[in-house]
Amino acid sequence: GAVVSQHPSRVICKSGTSVKIECRSLDFQATTMFWYRQFPKKSLMLMATSNEGSKATYEQGVEKDKFLINHASLTLSTLTVTSAHPEDSSFYICSASYGDIQYFGAGTRLSVL
Amino acid sequence: AQSVTQLDSQVPVFEEAPVELRCNYSSSVSVYLFWYVQYPNQGLQLLLKYLSGSTLVKGINGFEAEFNKSQTSFHLRKPSVHISDTAEYFCAVSGANAGGTSYGKLTFGQGTILTVHP
Numbered sequence: 159g160a161v162v163s164q165h166p167s168r169v170i171c172k173s174g175t176s177v178k179i180e181c182r183s184l185d186f187q188a189t190t191m192f193w194y195r196q197f198p199k200k201s202l203m204l205m206a207t208s209n210e211g212s213k214a215t216y217e218q219g220v221e222k223d224k225f226l227i228n229h230a231s232l233t234l235s236t237l238t239v240t241s242a243h244p245e246d247s248s249f250y251i252c253s254a255s256y257g258d259i260q261y262f263g264a265g266t267r268l269s270v271l
Numbered sequence: 272a273q274s275v276t277q278l279d280s281q282v283p284v285f286e287e288a289p290v291e292l293r294c295n296y297s298s299s300v301s302v303y304l305f306w307y308v309q310y311p312n313q314g315l316q317l318l319l320k321y322l323s324g325s326t327l328v329k330g331i332n333g334f335e336a337e338f339n340k341s342q343t344s345f346h347l348r349k350p351s352v353h354i355s356d357t358a359e360y361f362c363a364v365s366g367a368n369a370g371g372t373s374y375g376k377l378t379f380g381q382g383t384i385l386t387v388h389p
Contacts, residue, residue, distance in 0.1 A: 164314065190375055201361065201381045202361070202379045251314050253377075255375055258322055260377055262317075264313050265313060
């Protein structure tokens with residue numbers, strides 16, 4: 159149980175385009191999901207906390223208009239990287255809370271050309 | 272606020288040797304503690320967790336960890352490692368309120384790359 163699916167696993171896009179990443183909890187309902195960014199050889203940096211039916215809470219320094227988060231249902235949260243630029247290239251990972259534990263998706267490797 | 276320090280960025284060991292990955296934390300509130308493992312280009316998999324009760328917790332793949340409140344540590348151990356244990360390991364902490372409910376947000380350590388040599 160407690161499986162989190164993240165899609166796509168890898169995306170390559172041109173500079174200036176927008177990219178949407180989906181995070182789904184497959185066998186449980188998650189009122190809270192989290193989005194992280196991981197730089198090469200670095201730890202995970204929390205970007206935002208996504209709550210179903212309300213606005214996401216962004217961490218300091220994360221641009222709300224750049225990284226749009228929507229948590230439309232108890233099993234789906236999306237992260238849209240708007241007008242992506244090469245510096246947005248990174249590994250993005252989502253997680254969903256089940257009780258006091260976070261379960262993670264497999265991550266999305268974004269490469270912006 | 273919480274912080275986590277993983278004292279070793281890389282740990283090389285030979286197969287079938289024991290290993291300990293060190294983790295220390297600081298927090299002004301009660302904590303829940305976790306160890307996650309990450310294989311290349313993948314997400315994080317929960318190895319084990321300490322929420323309450325026995326300070327020695329056992330996880331998957333033969334790993335265990337001991338919560339030491341006085342030393343604010345949560346070191347991960349395995350008595351005999353396999354080649355397949357080669358991965359990056361993250362220690363994480365979340366704060367908990369007086370009622371024992373997690374605040375939800377995880378703070379991660381910097382990660383320890385475990386490399387098991389034949």
